Amino acid sequence: DLLVVGSANADLVIGVERRPAAGETVLGSDLAVHPGGKGANQAVAAARLGARTALLARVGDDAHGRLLLDAQRAAGVDPVGVLVGGAPTGVALITVDPSGDNSIVVSPGANGRLTPEDVRAAAGLFQASRVVSAQLEVPLETVVEAVRHLAPGSRFVLNPSPPRPLPRELLEACDPLIVNEHEAKVILAGADGSGADVGEDPQGWARALLALGPRSVVVTLGAEGALVAWPERVVRVPSVTVDAVDTTGAGDAFTAALACRLGAGASLQEAARYAARVGAVAVTRHGAQESYPTAAEVDAL
Ligand code: ADP
Numbered sequence: 147d148l149l150v151v152g153s154a155n156a157d158l159v160i161g162v163e164r165r166p167a168a169g170e171t172v173l174g175s176d177l178a179v180h181p182g183g184k185g186a187n188q189a190v191a192a193a194r195l196g197a198r199t200a201l202l203a204r205v206g207d208d209a210h211g212r213l214l215l216d217a218q219r220a221a222g223v224d225p226v227g228v229l230v231g232g233a234p235t236g237v238a239l240i241t242v243d244p245s246g247d248n249s250i251v252v253s254p255g256a257n258g259r260l261t262p263e264d265v266r267a268a269a270g271l272f273q274a275s276r277v278v279s280a281q282l283e284v285p286l287e288t289v290v291e292a293v294r295h296l297a298p299g300s301r302f303v304l305n306p307s308p309p310r311p312l313p314r315e316l317l318e319a320c321d322p323l324i325v326n327e328h329e330a331k332v333i334l335a336g337a338d339g340s341g342a343d344v345g346e347d348p349q350g351w352a353r354a355l356l357a358l359g360p361r362s363v364v365v366t367l368g369a370e371g372a373l374v375a376w377p378e379r380v381v382r383v384p385s386v387t388v389d390a391v392d393t394t395g396a397g398d399a400f401t402a403a404l405a406c407r408l409g410a411g412a413s414l415q416e417a418a419r420y421a422a423r424v425g426a427v428a429v430t431r432h433g434a435q436e437s438y439p440t441a442a443e444v445d446a447l
Contacts, residue, residue: 147198148409149275150402151265151292152185153257153283154203154228155236156210157434162241165249174241179210181217182434183236183257184281184307187395191402191438192279193222195424197409200275202227202268202292203284204256210235211256217435227271232259236283260284262291269295277409279303279401282310293319301408305329305401311336312358320360322374322414324401330355330365348373349380362414366400366425368393374418383418386426386447395434400425403444423447 161175181190189201201223205211207230214235218225236255242248265272265288272278272295280289281304293302293316302319306312309325309332317323325333330351334344344351348365352375355363365373371385403424407417423444431437439447 147200147275147277148192148402148405149200149202149227149271149278150185150189150192150405151202151278151280151284151289152188153183153236153254153281154181154186154201154205154211154214155183155238155252155257155283156180156213157182157238157240159240159242162243165241165243165247179213180433180435181214182238182395183214184283184305184398186214186218187398187434187438188279188281188402188405189218189223190221190435191395191399191424191428192406193218194438194440195403195406195444196441197406198224200224200227200271202229202260202265202271204229204232204260204264206233206235206256207231208235210237221435227268229260229264232256254283257284260288262287264288265291265295272300273297275300277301277303277405279305279405281305281307281398281401283308286310286313286316290316303401303405303408305397306333307397309333314359317359318361320362322362322364322404323355323360324364324366324397324404325351325355326366326368326397327351333358349375352380364404364414364418366397368396371422372400372418374415376414381415383415383422385422388426388430390429392432392437393429394432395437396425396428398434399428399438402438420444
């Protein structure tokens with residue numbers, strides 16, 4: 147079974163002709179409200195693929211929280227770990243202009259109140275999970291607490307997004323650490339506090355990240371696929387050529403699919419190949435959770 151520890155947000159999206167400057171008001175399209183947040187996205191993606199999945203997260207006692215819970219249940223996620231109350235549900239206020247450029251304000255809300263104590267109280271979920279997957283849209287100390295509760299023999303997968311320098315204890319638990327280009331650069335630049343230039347070679351990032359302590363590293367490269375790296379070697383995983391229409395949530399689909407396959411006993415390389423196929427389907431459809439395929443749809447690709 148898979149346990150996702152992470153965020154749940156309502157994404158409030160308005161299309162505009164032009165994003166407003168300071169002091170300016172612009173009129174936009176009708177409001178669209180989508181369930182989102184990296185934790186909620188990953189849990190939905192995994193459940194759609196057929197994995198038994200639970201989500202440890204916190205939402206507010208409000209309409210956005212109910213929307214998120216409904217989306218989790220509809221996808222087949224066990225919602226027992228979704229805690230309610232303490233602050234309003236996290237929200238992302240998104241304006242998008244006709245060229246697709248956006249401006250986003252995030253209110254973490256209840257995500258910021260998911261505490262190490264909440265992790266300790268969910269010990270039963272950890273005991274039942276072969277793979278635990280996390281991101282960084284909840285407090286770092288909560289994610290660090292999660293790796294202290296892994297069941298014997300279970301595996302921890304981290305997508306450090308939004309990126310920040312990571313403590314050694316967390317890095318050493320990752321198998322794998324999954325990063326895109328931006329995340330790789332931020333984590334490497336912060337590693338020695340120097341902000342040093344880390345170069346433009348993804349193989350170099352993978353090796354440098356491994357030197358920080360994770361047992362394995364995956365670098366996702368968008369349409370270029372991904373790299374899978376262990377201390378002994380680096381392997382390229384090809385992407386699937388598709389007509390991309392919306393890359394929102396592709397990284398979350400990739401991470402969830404990889405975690406699912408690891409939980410089913412696949413090797414990291416096999417899991418990354420499957421994840422690249424899932425990511426490819428996700429970018430051919432609009433939205434995040436709405437874009438995630440079932441296992442049958444991935445097989446049909
Ligand atoms: P993030 O969304 O975190 O920036 P990426 O853009 O690297 O992550 O995408 C994650 C994965 O999704 C990629 O490794 C790849 O497998 C798949 N993917 C993303 N964009 C495309 C694309 N245009 N064509 C095919 N696959 C893609």
